[in-house]
Amino acid sequence: MDNHLISQLEKLIDIGIALSAEQDSSRLLEMILQGAKQITRADGGTLYSIEGNAIKMAIVLSDSLGINLGGSFGVPVTMPDIPLYFEDGAPNLKNVVSCSFHHNKTINIADAYHNQDFDFAGTKAFDLQNQYHSKSFLAVPMRNHEGDIIGILQLINAINASDNKVMGFDEISQHITEALASQAAIVLTKQCLIDDLANMFESLVQLIATAIDNKSPHTGEHCRRVPELTMMVAEAAHNTRHGYLRDFVMTDADRYELKIAGWLHDCGKIATPESVIDKATKLQTIVDRIVLLETRFEVVRRDREIALLKQQIQALEQGQTPESAGTQAYLAALAELDEDLAFIRQANKGGEFMPPEDQERIRAFKHRSWRLGGEMQPLLSDDEIDNLTIAKGTLNAEERRIINQHIDVTIAMLEKITFPKHLQHVPEYAGGHHEKMDGTGYPKGLYRSQMSIQARSMAIADIFEALTSKDRPYKQGKTLSESLAILKKMKETNHIDPDLYDAFIEQKVYRHYAEKFLDDYQLDVE
Structure with missing residues (x-):
């Protein structure tokens, strides 16, 4: 040869x-x-x-x-x-x-x-x-x-x-x-x-996320925005060359793995009932039960009117002027009913915080009554009082437990998938976004040292997206200044990673995200 x-x-x-x-x-x-x-x-x-x-x-x-x-x-x-x-x-x-x-x-x-x-x-x-x-x-x-x-x-x-x-x-x-x-x-x-298998897998992942978002008009873009913001936070950590994060680097494979985890971070919500996800008001079940309370108040108004008319008839029979018989008390009672109903309607909408005195005012309605079929009933039932006194948002304790359970379902679903080597960390990244640095998060109560930087990045992204989101049923999207103030408080109370928060601020990740996803009224911080 x-x-x-x-x-x-x-x-x-x-x-x-x-x-x-x-x-x-x-x-x-x-x-x-x-x-x-x-x-x-x-x-x-x-x-x-x-x-x-x-x-x-x-x-x-x-x-x-x-x-x-x-x-x-x-x-x-x-x-x-x-x-x-x-x-x-x-x-x-x-x-x-x-x-x-x-x-x-x-x-x-x-x-x-x-x-x-x-x-x-x-x-x-x-x-x-x-x-x-x-x-x-x-x-x-x-x-x-x-x-x-x-x-x-x-x-x-x-x-x-x-x-x-x-x-x-x-x-x-x-x-x-x-x-x-x-x-x-x-x-x-x-x-x-x-490449075809990778593209198909990624398409299926995005399909799942889209299906979850489409379950509710109130979280319609959450599963799309969180992956993007997660990558922004992680890139900020990657670009930090001082302090705790100075040795943190990501390869393209690492980025892809985190992106997939971001898309799947709420996949467990596919098993969460729409009635919980879509609970736009505190009294909502299949319908908003505020209409039942409005009916009761209307019955009370009718009974007051009937009582007034009876009183006026009696006055006529006694030779008195009917206009003077109980009219002022009747009008005052109607004004009080209107004020009470307006207060209940406002309480039903939910919000960031319900003062204790407002909760007590709701509980006091238990001692007021209305007539149903000749029998007197509490104006508000125990269940209605429990829901109307929810301090934050629209979910009661049981509903909160149900929706929090989505992370357990997420982890269980992801752990059943045989991920290839380059995606082995997806369950850990996706399953840790509700954990806190002090161990008070869920579902595992992990501490900072037990979590990867990627999972901690996703936790910040999930919180910031929720704060600024415009599609929650009980609140407007917060401005950047309001959101950053809350995020800073969470850093000081050891709920989020302090070093990632610093990178988030120093590299103005919040601004890059805001310019892409938020409304002009929210952009009050440079």
Whole structure:
């Protein structure tokens, strides 16, 4: 075996090993074409991809002309596509690469200028314009594992090692190039399958998040905004080069893992009843029960009116003026009823904080009554009082327990998934966004030292999104100043990570997020 053949085989092996390790599709294409050029000592070449009924140039290289187009070179290929079929439907057999595709075979041309089988008019025009001479051609189809041609590898002008003159591609070079093309096609197919599976997985993840958001108009964008804000916080940590975070770095794989965790952080809400997620008022069940209270107040008003009318009739019977009989007391009672109902309606809306004195005023309604079927009933039931005295938001203790349980469901769901190695931390990241640094969070009561920086980043993102969110049923989205003040308080009380909070402030993550997602009225901090 001569030294040249040994060298070619060694290069083929080296290229095969390199191809197996590469994961970037653009780099794979470049390596295939560069490797084929090295093995055959070709001056130039083009790697074509098959897309529909066209052959597209993916990578174009020429050593003597200094051409590097496509892939990661940064210069796009602007040359026209080669049609596989003519307008009448006939196969295009006039171009070397299209003929190679249709006949599913290698085409080796020693001298294009003396070949009558193909149309080299475009090649000759290119040569004339660039003062080049395209002589020898080698076009090799690239077949995947199913035998489909996914691309064409074409080399131009083999260079003789002894005198540097252009020669034809010898038989050995052709066979080795065919071996490389076969191996390259398998690697490309593998990478395409990996990319397709990754894209499908990510699409399914986003589909789950979208389905959860769509369960409620009040959290309609939460599962979309939290992943973005989580990545912003984590990037701020990555860019910090002092203090606790100075050694924290993320690779692209780390970023992808955290992004997936962000999209899945509330997947457990898929099992949370809509009646809890959508509870817009304190008295809401299937309907808002405030209408029942309004009916009771209307009955009380009616009874007051009937009592007044009876009193006026009695006054007439006694020869008195009816207008003077209890009218002032009646009007005062109606005003009091209107005021009480307005207060209950306001309490029913929920809010950030209900003062204790307002809660006591609600409880006092238990001692007031209305008449139902001849029997006196409490104006407000115990259940209605319990709900109307909710201090924050619209959920009572049991409903809060139900909605908090979503994180247990999230963790249980994610732990049942067999994640690949590069996504092993998804359950931990997604499952820790309700934990607090002092161990008072849920569901596991973890301390700061027991949590990853990624999980702590998601905790800040989840809180800040909720504070500024405009679609909660019981509040407007808070301004930046209000939200940052609350977040600062949470840092001081050891609820959120202090170093991540500092990075959040120093690098103005809040501002970048606000400019993308918040309304103008909320942007009161630079």
